[in-house]
Amino acid sequence: MADEAPPPTVGAAGTGAGTADGDAPSRGVGSGVLNLGAVSTTNELLRAAQATMGAYAFNRGTVAGRDVTVHYHGAEAKAPELLRRLGPDSADAVRAAFVPPEGFAELSRLVGGVHVVLLRATPREGADTAALRLLLDLGAGPMYRLDPRRPLADLAVESLEAAAGYLLSGLSDAAVRSLTCLDVDGLEARLRPLGSRLVIIVPVGATLADQGLRGYVRTLGASPAAADVLTAHLRWRLRSAVAAEELLRRAEVAVAVREFLQGEPSCRDVADLARLLAEAHGTGGGAVDVAWVLDAMRQRAAEHFDAWFDRLDDLPLRCTAVALALFNGLPFEIVNYAAARLRSRLDDPAAMRTTDTGIRLVNPLAPRPDPFRETRAVRLRRLRARITHTTLPSRYGDTPAQVMSYDDAEYGPAVINRVWDEYDDVRPALVDWFRELGGDPSEQVRTWVATAVGLLATRAFEYLLNAVIEPWARSGAKGQREAAAIALGVPASVGGLTEQVRRVVRAWSTPDDEDDDAAELRATAARVYGSGLGPSAPHQALAGLEYLADSPDNDVANAIGLSLAELIDWDDKLAAAVLTVIVRWLGDRRYPERITNGHIAFLRIALDVTRKAEAVGEDDDTLRWPLLLYFAETRPELWPTIAGLWHATLNGPIFQDAQWALSSWAVTVEPDRRSCEAMGRLAGAIARDIRTRKILLQLAHDWTTGRNPEPTPRVAASVIQALSETK
Structure with missing residues (x-):
């Protein structure tokens, strides 16, 4: 069979390597890849x-801890105050700018007869504001926040006021788990005669260990749209719905607001943005310094981020x-x-541990944390x-x-x-x-x-x-x-x-x-x-890869091929330049290693770069085409080069790898009628001589007789038909 083939040609661009001698190749791309598109997936x-x-990589964020003087004093730390009264401004904001979450009216009706409510809520979605509004709607006068670091048992009867509203939020998970029905029943009994109420925020996901608390639990509905919250707060701060809408319609403000809202901010962040926009509107003489507003928001976000990380x-x-x-x-x-x-x-956890019970550590190790603790x-x-x-x-x-x-x-x-x-x-x-x-x-x-x-x-x-x-x-x-x-x-x-x-x-x-x-x-x-x-300087990259192409090492050869495939995947306009380089290597007999490496590079491109199908029909359900097959169909100027490179590689020093690669194509394109027909047309162009035609016919036969992991009768029939027409 080797006697029948002339030296293989590579399209119109040059000549390839000599014919295969029948020995198994010592180098190549391995035993075949039946899942195409490695480079495309990697990219x-x-x-x-x-x-x-x-x-966000170059925004260093806060550098808290630098240039900060910390003073340590000997005075004993005081216990946190149990109650902190909220000022009238807080109540005004809740009355004027509150946007109710889903089902809020029904929630108000359901809790009207109880004086302690455990309100389950998703963090960052305005639970505190909703709780305060709930207290106001239920007739609370003065309102207080309870310090979450103090136990509820410290809330003595003598510290309670009539018709007051109390809010407890920010509880740790341990504090939520420690809540008992006995404690809450006692609070209910103390608050009812006074006509006062307490709302305890229980985050979604936190565990209430005492099942007797279920009767006190209510769930806050989905939060309102952030844009609605922003508009409501601006109307309140500007004292005018018209002024708020005019401000939001300004081009620079609209752009900044749109970008801000895409980040899914918390309700508190939205309220802060409204405050800063109102301040900028009031001090800018009609103009709004959006840059100042965004910078202030970034500083606030950095402070909140540092506080959050430190609380872990x-x-x-x-x-x-x-x-x-x-x-x-x-x-x-x-x-x-x-x-x-x-x-x-x-x-x-194994450091300094010992199985010798006779050894005692001066500083005993802390016990391992319970893996079921949360x-x-x-x-x-x-x-x-x-x-x-x-x-x-x-x-x-x-x-x-x-x-x-x-x-x-x-x-x-x-x-x-x-x-x-x-x-x-x-x-x-x-x-x-x-x-x-x-x-x-x-x-x-x-x-x-x-x-x-x-x-x-x-x-x-x-x-x-x-x-x-x-x-x-x-x-x-x-x-x-x-x-x-x-x-x-x-x-x-x-x-x-x-x-x-x-x-x-x-x-x-x-x-x-x-x-x-x-x-x-x-x-x-x-x-x-x-x-x-490569993406920023592709021609310099090609020169560097050409310098490496005389390496006898198989890893280097495959790396070169992957990089050439990657260049095409990043920008398919580079296909002609990349394939031309490979053609030049195959024709450069001064450097035999470049010939083999050129074959490897071509097969890497054939295997590792794919293109999504542009249309899917009743008989066309493949999602991706091999990119070189797609180019052979859509870029006529590349047709002879692609066919010639396949011819050279099927007859070259790593012919077994080439056969595996073509078989991988067959498995990929089999579900798609169009790509099967395209592969048949390409096979007809590859079969320039009797020897190559026999190779392709044998491959097509193997694709239907269990020599491929999956039978591919449709592509085999297309190849056989095309070869019979070009005989």
């Missing part, structure tokens, strides 16, 4: 990671907060696992996070997932920045954690952690290069090298360190016989040209 994950973290009072919860910051929007299981790994680095719902509330049921892309297609994310998207970057900038003793463990997660089996995990490392490298480039990125780059594991390439891509593309990254890549690209990891470094350098430097 989808990378874009998602950058969207999650990149938009145990290590497991803080580790979860950091893990969620890193993997915001990924499955809960990933966040939970990463949090456990970080905690193990910060607090090893539910996931409680942790989510304390973290200001949520679980959403959705689907996520994976190597094997979209899969269902329960993703975990912060309610406020800015919390993720803010947590990472705060921990990195403010907790010096944590940073070494954080770096070790990053390095470990860069080798995780999950591509999602590696992509997210590499992006975070890259963002931090814009501020600590040399430190993270030496501590995390280069160890990844020297790894024998492909996943860690991919993580290094992604991490370097961030400072190269958005961090203003493009030239520094180029110098690193040039150093890694240079062969060094004395460096045991030289091949791994060259493979990583090749990947940086695709994922990091």
Whole structure:
């Protein structure tokens, strides 16, 4: 069969390698990939990671703790006051600007006959304001807040007023669990003769241990739309509905408000925005300094963020907060696992333990925390996070997932920045954690952690290069090298360190016989040209990849192919330039390694880049096409080159890999009539000689006789028909 074939040609662009000699190839892309689109999937994950973290990465947030003088005095701390009376302004705001949540009128009717209400409510949705309005509607005169740090038993009869309203919110989970029916019954008995009422806010997810409390529990309905809350507060503060509407119609205000509301702010945040807009309106002489308003909101958000993080009072919860910051929007299981790994680095429960009962520790270890001490719902509330049921892309297609994310998207970057900038003793463990997660089996995990490392490298480039990125780059594991390439891509593309990254890549690209990891470094350098430097400077990337293309190492060859595929996936206008480079390598007999590497690169592109189908019909239910097949159909100028490269590779040194790749195409396109017909037309163009035609006919036969994991009779019939017409 080898005697029948002339030297294979590569389209109109050049010549390819010699014919196959029948021996099994020692190099190539492996035994075939039957799930196409690895590069396309990776780039989808990378874009998602950058969207999650990149938009806020360079906003350092607060730097609380610097330039702050703390005075310590010897006076004994006083116990917090049990009651604090609310001023008349609070009641005025509740009366004038309150927007009722869903079912509020019915709630008022239901609680009219009781004097203690346990109001279940979702945090950040205006529960305190709703409770105050409930008290006002039920006839409360003076109103008081109870300090959540003091036990309810301290509320003595002599401290209560007639016809007063009392609000207790901000209870810890332990305080909620400690509420008993006996305590609440006693309060009901004390308040009823006075005509006074108490509302206790119980967060959704908090556990009431005493089932006798059920009769006191009511649930607050869904909160009103944030835009309605903003309008109501502006009307009250400006004392005019017309003025409020005119203010909101101003172009600069409308833009700022729209962006602010997209962040799903709390009701309190919306009320604060209304206050600041009213102040700016009143002092601006008709103009509104929107920049001042937004800056004030950012400062307030930073203060609230610092206070929230400081209230995370145990290590497991803080580790979860950091893990969620890193993997915001990924499955809960990933966040939970990463949090456990970080905690193990910060607090090893096995440290200093002994099984020798005769040894006594001078300072006994604290007992391990009870793993059942709180539910996931409680942790989510304390973290200001949520679980959403959705689907996520994976190597094997979209899969269902329960993703975990912060309610406020800015919390993720803010947590990472705060921990990195403010907790010096944590940073070494954080770096070790990053390095470990860069080798995780999950591509999602590696992509997210590499992006975070890259963002931090814009501020600590040399430190993270030496501590995390280069160890990844020297790894024998492909996943860690991919993580290094992604991490370097961030400072190269958005961090203003493009030239520094180029110098690193040039150093890694240079062969060094004395460096045991030289091949791994060259493979990583090749990947940086695709994922990091390529999108902004594709022609320089092509030159760098061509310099590496004479490497005899298989990892380097596959890295080159992946980067070329990635360049096309980022911008398909680069297809002609990339394929031309491969054609040049196949024709350059001065460098035999480039010929083999050119074949590998072509097959990587064929396998790893896909395109979504533009239409789906009754017989056309595939979701993705191999990109090169799509180009062969839609870009006539690429048709001869794509057909020629397939011809050369099927007859080249890694012909078995080429057959596997074409078989992978068959499995992918089988459900779609259009792509089956397109593959038949392409096969007719590939079969330029008797030998190649026989190879294709044998493959088509194998596709229907169990030689493929899935039979593909439709594409086989299309290929056979096309070959019979071109015989």
